[in-house]
Amino acid sequence: MLDAGAGMGxxxxxxVQREHDVVAIEPDGALVEQARETYPGLPIEERNILDLSPDDGPFDLVVCVGNVIVYLAEGTERTALAAMRDVLGERGRIxxxxxxxxxxxxxxxxTAAEFEADVASVGLRVDLRAGSYELHPANDTYGVWILSRAGG
Structure with a gap:
């Protein structure tokens, strides 16, 4: 699993506590240091989602939660989505x-419409949209998506 934009980890x-094999990336050096102090041994790297390459994968799951996508520089969302797509394993999900x-x-x-248009433009599809991580119905306040490769 890849935690893309891991924050403090x-x-x-x-x-990791649930025994998953995880790599975390976070571009903010101060947050990386905080993660290392708070969770000794956590596999976290100071890296940006935009710097991912297909050689970094494959991952069964890429987690990009906690508003990471809306902190990206405007106009880089498609690049970030494509980078996450490129590290997915054959049946991987984001x-x-x-x-x-x-x-x-x-x-x-x-907006949800902007996000879903960007998702489709990079060859991903929406497998599920919800309004919370507890899978409440989709709403206009918070969005949670599970994505996979289009046609996969």
Whole structure:
């Protein structure tokens, strides 16, 4: 599993605790250091999603949650989605979640329609859309998607 935009490592650490094989990447050096201090031994690298290459995979699951996608520089979303697609294994999935309204400070508003258009444009498909990680019905406040390769 790849935790793309791991922040301080909470999600990656929870996955490791459940005995999953995880690699975490985070571009903010201070957050990487915090993750290493909070979760000693956590496999986290100071890297940007945009720097992923197919050689970094394959992963069965790429996790990109906690508003990571709306913190990307506007206009790089398709590049990030394509990079995550390129590290997927044959039957891999991408889990993405972010605020659709009232994003956190310094994040942008990214509508569900914009996101889904970007998903389709890079050869991914929506397998599931929900309104929470507990799979509540889709809504206009928060979006959670499970994506896979189109045609896969």
């Amino acid at each position: 909470r999600v990656a650490a929870a996955l 889990l993405v979640g972010f605020h659709l309204q009232d994003p956190p400070p310094h994040a942008r508003v990214y």
